[in-house]
Amino acid sequence: MGDEAAAPGITVEKVVHTYPLIRHTDMSEEMRIEAVELSVTACEKFSSNNELAARMVKESMDKKFGPAFHVVIGESYGFEITYECTTICYMYFGGNIAVCIWKCS
Template sequence: DDEDDCTKIMNQPLLIECDMTDEERIEATEICVTACEKFPTDPGQCSKMIKEQLDKKFGQYFHVIVGNSFGFTIESEVTHKLQMAYGFNGVLVFKG
């Protein structure tokens, strides 16, 4: 069924851009997916959870944007940026 296939695809994280180490990328992606699953319709709470977890795990100060439509231009610290999509939301995290 096409709808089931689409649902399966959208429930997998789609990594768009990342300059983190493999270990950090895996951990950050898991944090983002967990937050997106916990707060699928509340980008504010989702981004807050992601920021708190990333700051705790990798040190302050991460910036987090979650939403279904946004553009951006940023300068970030090297090896501290991840952009991904999960479900209907895009997620951008960076240390700047």
């Protein structure tokens, strides 16, 4: 499919990141590391069910850092949120899975 639009003799390669790619965060180092590790584990464990992956991350973050975390995991979504400073992380995993974690007070 992707090669049809390319000029003859040119190959088109799709880059898929196998590591988490953080787009934006203002979390503390400890919270960021925990959020990334939880997200990777959840996305790998529940690769076919983003809702269960998001629930796992939310419950773990609530236990460790206090309640009112929100988590969205999926493809092709946009968002505009209000969040508590130093509690947001927006990242990609597996190429096209976006993970957004934030806390509201």
